[in-house]
Amino acid sequence: MRGLDLQSSQEVLQHSRAQFWITVLAGMREIWAHKFRSLLTMLGIILGVSSLVAMSAMVAGMEKGAKEALVAIGGLEKVRIESQDLPVYQRHLWDQAVGITINDVYALQASAPLVTRLSPEMRLPASVSAQGKTYRPWVCSGVWPVAFELSEHVVEHGRMLNELDEEMARNVCVIGTATRDELWGAPDKVGTEIIPVGETIFINGTPFTIVGMFKHYESEQERKTRELEKLQAQQQPQQNQTAVGVSRDRGHGGGGRRRGNFVFYLKNATIYMPLNTMWMKFRSGMSYTGFGGNFQQTGGAGGATGDPRLSSLELKIQSVDLLPESLQQVQNVLMSTHKGIEDFTFRTQEDWAEQINTFVRNARLSGGLIAGISLLVGGIGIMNIMLASISERVREIGIRKSVGASTSDIFIQILVESVIIAVVGGLVGMATSFGLVQMLSSFSPTDNAPIITPLTLLVAFSFSVLAGILAGIFPAIKASRLNPIQALRYE
Amino acid sequence: MALVELRNVSKIYQLGGEEIRALDDVSLDIDSGEFISIIGPSGSGKSTLMHILGCLDSPSKGTIQLDGVMIQNASARELAAMRNRKIGFVFQFFNLLPKLNVTQNVELPMIYSGINGKERRKRALAALEAVDLVNRAKHRPSQLSGGQQQRVAIARALVNDPRIIFADEPTGNLDSHTGDAILSLFRRLSQEGRTIVLVTHDPEIAAVTPRRIEIRDGKIATKVDLTLAGLAGRQTAANLSQPSPSA
Numbered sequence: 001m002r003g004l005d006l007q008s009s010q011e012v013l014q015h016s017r018a019q020f021w022i023t024v025l026a027g028m029r030e031i032w033a034h035k036f037r038s039l040l041t042m043l044g045i046i047l048g049v050s051s052l053v054a055m056s057a058m059v060a061g062m063e064k065g066a067k068e069a070l071v072a073i074g075g076l077e078k079v080r081i082e083s084q085d086l087p088v089y090q091r092h093l094w095d096q097a098v099g100i101t102i103n104d105v106y107a108l109q110a111s112a113p114l115v116t117r118l119s120p121e122m123r124l125p126a127s128v129s130a131q132g133k134t135y136r137p138w139v140c141s142g143v144w145p146v147a148f149e150l151s152e153h154v155v156e157h158g159r160m161l162n163e164l165d166e167e168m169a170r171n172v173c174v175i176g177t178a179t180r181d182e183l184w185g186a187p188d189k190v191g192t193e194i195i196p197v198g199e200t201i202f203i204n205g206t207p208f209t210i211v212g213m214f215k216h217y218e219s220e221q222e223r224k225t226r227e228l229e230k231l232q233a234q235q236q237p238q239q240n241q242t243a244v245g246v247s248r249d250r251g252h253g254g255g256g257r258r259r260g261n262f263v264f265y266l267k268n269a270t271i272y273m274p275l276n277t278m279w280m281k282f283r284s285g286m287s288y289t290g291f292g293g294n295f296q297q298t299g300g301a302g303g304a305t306g307d308p309r310l311s312s313l314e315l316k317i318q319s320v321d322l323l324p325e326s327l328q329q330v331q332n333v334l335m336s337t338h339k340g341i342e343d344f345t346f347r348t349q350e351d352w353a354e355q356i357n358t359f360v361r362n363a364r365l366s367g368g369l370i371a372g373i374s375l376l377v378g379g380i381g382i383m384n385i386m387l388a389s390i391s392e393r394v395r396e397i398g399i400r401k402s403v404g405a406s407t408s409d410i411f412i413q414i415l416v417e418s419v420i421i422a423v424v425g426g427l428v429g430m431a432t433s434f435g436l437v438q439m440l441s442s443f444s445p446t447d448n449a450p451i452i453t454p455l456t457l458l459v460a461f462s463f464s465v466l467a468g469i470l471a472g473i474f475p476a477i478k479a480s481r482l483n484p485i486q487a488l489r490y491e
Numbered sequence: 492m493a494l495v496e497l498r499n500v501s502k503i504y505q506l507g508g509e510e511i512r513a514l515d516d517v518s519l520d521i522d523s524g525e526f527i528s529i530i531g532p533s534g535s536g537k538s539t540l541m542h543i544l545g546c547l548d549s550p551s552k553g554t555i556q557l558d559g560v561m562i563q564n565a566s567a568r569e570l571a572a573m574r575n576r577k578i579g580f581v582f583q584f585f586n587l588l589p590k591l592n593v594t595q596n597v598e599l600p601m602i603y604s605g606i607n608g609k610e611r612r613k614r615a616l617a618a619l620e621a622v623d624l625v626n627r628a629k630h631r632p633s634q635l636s637g638g639q640q641q642r643v644a645i646a647r648a649l650v651n652d653p654r655i656i657f658a659d660e661p662t663g664n665l666d667s668h669t670g671d672a673i674l675s676l677f678r679r680l681s682q683e684g685r686t687i688v689l690v691t692h693d694p695e696i697a698a699v700t701p702r703r704i705e706i707r708d709g710k711i712a713t714k715v716d717l718t719l720a721g722l723a724g725r726q727t728a729a730n731l732s733q734p735s736p737s738a
Contacts, residue, residue: 022602222566229718379628402547403600403647405576407570488586 011434016398020412027417030389031424041385042425043463044378049429052371054436059363059448060077066356070349071336076320077116079327080347081313081334087342097343107337108315114326118315119147122278128179128271130201135173135182138269140203141311142278148174150314151267154337158197158212161274165211169276173201174212178268188229201271206281208273217267323348373465378425379467385420386475396477407480414476415469422468424459433460492559493520494654495544496685500553500563502660504537504711513539514710518722521688523654528697529691531706538659541690545657546573558654579648583660585640587632593619593643594628600651604670619647622676638669645676655686662696674699694713734737 031038070076083099090097105120115269128450139146143268145161155174165172180186187193200207220227317326327346390397397410405413437450501593502514519558521544523526531537540708542548543555546562549570553564556578562570574580579600587596591663597615607612619625632640641661649654658677662670678699681687689700 016605017609019602019605029590171558395586396588399588400603401547401571402574402580402582402586404571404651406571406602406603408568409571409603485542488582 001087013210019409020416023409023413023416024420026413027420029111030417033422034389035422037385038421039206041381041421041430043185044381045375045422045425046378046429046432046468048371048375048378048467049426049460049464050433050436051374052368052463053430053433053456054440054450055367055371055454056364056456056459057433057437058440059360059367059452060453060456062363063356063360066359068354070356071242074097076323076353077316078348078349079315079316079330081185081200081315081330081344084343084345086411090341093341096339097341098309098338100310101337101343102310104313104334104337105310107333108330110331112326112329114318114329115156116314116318117146117150118309119144119150120275121147121312121314122275123311124204124278124282126203126271127202128201130183130196134185135179137179137271138266139272140273142273142275142282147272147314150316152158155212156215157195160212161272161453166276169274169280171206171208171273171277171281172211173208173271173273174214174274175210176203176214176270177216178265179271180213181268188226201414203273204286206283214270215480217264264385265316274388286456313358323350360393371460372421375463375467378464378472382418382421382468382471383475385421386414386472387478389417390414390475390479393479394482394487394490397482398490399482401482401484401490409480410482414479415472416473418472420470422464422471425468426464429464430457433457494523494525494558495519495521495542496554498554500543502536502543502548503551509642511675512541512709516553517706517709517711518553519711520702521655521686523686524681524684526678526687526689526698526700526701527704527705528691529704530691530694530697531712532692535706536709537690537692537706539709541657541659543686544655545578545689546570571603572711576651576667577654579651579656580654581641581644581648581656581661583663585644585664586635586663587640587643587647591631592628592632593624593632593635596632596643596662597647597650599647600614602641604651614650615646617619618650619643621680622646636669637665638672641665641669641673644674645673645680649680649685655688656680657688657690659690660692663691670696678681697698 001140055075067336080099081104083321086094086097100120102120105118106406108115108118110275116283120143122142124142125138127134127136129135135230143161144166145163148155148160158174161172161174164170175196181189183201184190184196184199193253196210196215197213201210202208315330317323325347330346335342338344397405400410441450497519500514500517501512515536517540529537529540539548540728543550544557546565547570547635549565550563554561556562557573560573562573565573565698575725580586589601591612594612594615597613597618598628601611603619616625616628620629622645624642624646625633627639627643629663632643635643641664645661662673665673675697677687677689687700689696691697
């Protein structure tokens with residue numbers, strides 16, 4: 001019984017640890033003995049891992065870009081307060097509901113410390129005319145200068161509206177490029193860029209002086225396309241004179257310049273004037289956006305001291321983390337100024353943030369699926385080569401069994417070899433992914449530079465190890481079940 | 492108690508619905524320290540007997556006791572442990588692993604019995620010393636002659652200090668001179684007290700062992716064929732005018 005005596009558990013552990021390293025060493029030797037074959041096998045895993053990493057890096061980059069865009073339009077910190085129909089249980093109070101007023105702004109300034117910026121807005125359904133043309137802009141609002149900061153507007157020509165314009169209720173306005181395009185003509189239609197600063201524009205018949213124009217907002221893609229066309233136009237100037245010039249105009253309908261992304265078009269089709277001017281000149285003819293019937297009885301008094309109602313109110317809070325608290329604070333203040341009548345509602349950017357998250361999740365899922373399939377293919381490659389390898393080594397397995405290797409010894413040996421291939425493949429794949437990401441970003445240089453995170457690397461690596469284990473199990477079972485007598489006879 | 496006790500052992504294969512009795516009701520005792528040859532023509536069942544004795548195979552019927560352990564119903568893991576600790580094999584085709592050097596080949600059984608590296612090296616060198624091959628320790632099997640390879644195989648069989656060594660046609664792939672050297676090595680090991688079972692079809696080789704068992708048609712032949720058993724000298728065999736099986 002000597003040899004079969006029970007060993008102490010510590011001895012067994014020590015024994016199996018030593019044996020494990022011998023097995024790993026033997027596996028490496030085996031792989032090294034078939035360098036080229038092993039390399040080809042690893043290639044599957046290398047490609048799988050590097051595509052997985054590159055894919056998630058690109059999604060991470062896109063996510064960052066989208067989040068940045070969200071911040072650019074005011075970010076999650078931007079909250080819009082709009083008028084709303086009264087809830088059913090307060091319908092009888094309709095004549096007490098005043099809507100959002102400038103008094104709300106003052107109250108919030110005084111009592112809502114979590115709110116950092118407040119921008120009241122009065123909208124006018126306007127039609128503007130100049131140069132004998134008439135046009136209805138998307139937005140014609142009276143605002144405080146702080147609105148430009150809140151909506152991320154940049155004045156490229158002329159100047160912004162300022163406090164003086166506001167105080168004196170001057171007839172001045174700042175326009176977006178789409179307004180210019182409609183009234184004076186788009187640059188690619190008339191050939192040169194017209195800057196109508198100093199020109200007079202009629203808003204619902206009242207003359208205004210344009211003091212500034214925003215920069216042209218467009219997506220990255222639009223900018224690239226436009227610059228490319230410009231370059232091509234410069235290269236072939238003589239051909240562009242007649243027919244070609246016309247065909248280049250891909251204007252949609254009346255708009256000279258291509259409208260492109262709808263969001264950017266809307267941001268361009270704007271006219272802003274001081275809030276006081278809006279009140280002074282247009283209050284009597286005003287209708288409100290988003291109102292119930294109770295708003296129709298507009299108080300007649302004009303001027304800054306008269307009807308203080310607004311169409312909406314935008315505010316910025318300290319941080320997104322404090323969004324619920326901030327909203328509660330604003331709610332409390334407004335409930336007091338509105339005498340408990342809930343005739344207002346909050347619009348946050350959370351819907352958009354949710355959309356971004358959904359997009360990122362989908363992109364990650366589809367990217368992960370593709371990369372997962374390539375890892376699967378890599379795993380199948382490993383299994384294939386392990387099966388070939390064990391059928392070459394039937395005799396070796398027989399010899400090992402005859403000197404006392406148990407079924408599990410052989411199983412572990414084959415499995416370890418498979419996992420070594422996968423681990424080496426995974427490591428090389430992670431290194432390759434950095435190069436791959438470089439290559440991808442040089443193909444399409446956008447603001448959304450891919451980001452490789454440690455978590456991505458970890459996940460990709462564990463998947464490669466998993467592929468190695470799964471791929472090794474079947475060949476290992478097959479090898480370990482070989483009959484030693486037949487294996488020894490095998491030629 | 493004998494080292495090996497075989498009682499009514501049968502090995503039956505089913506081949507295309509037909510029953511083939513490779514071993515038929517064999518009983519056999521081998522004592523510790525015996526030097527014994529199992530002899531028989533090919534297909535007689537001697538290899539099957541060796542496989543069962545060597546824990547490579549299990550019998551269909553009957554009982555086997557090896558060094559006090561009943562192995563007819565042992566699991567694959569227990570059989571592997573028996574092969575590892577109590578049995579050494581020497582094969583006709585040496586069966587060394589070509590990718591390992593001589594020392595690593597000799598160390599192989601000890602890897603599966605979990606002996607640490609230093610101890611392995613020491614015992615491997617001792618075993619190589621016993622077969623007089625220490626100077627070839629770092630060579631690959633392919634760099635050695637047939638006789639040297641077989642001595643490495645014997646060193647490997649010895650290294651775990653087994654209770655019994657099985658040699659399956661150990662000289663079958665060697666020229667007669669080298670074969671004689673291997674046989675005298677076995678004789679020397681026997682004199683040192685090892686139990687050795689020599690499986691062969693060659694009566695001349697069987698002649699070196701004090702005890703011979705002849706297998707015919709899966710049974711131990713009761714009437715010993717003197718020629719086949721190698722009891723008769725070469726001349727005697729010629730005088731008997733029987734066709735010599737070794738011819």
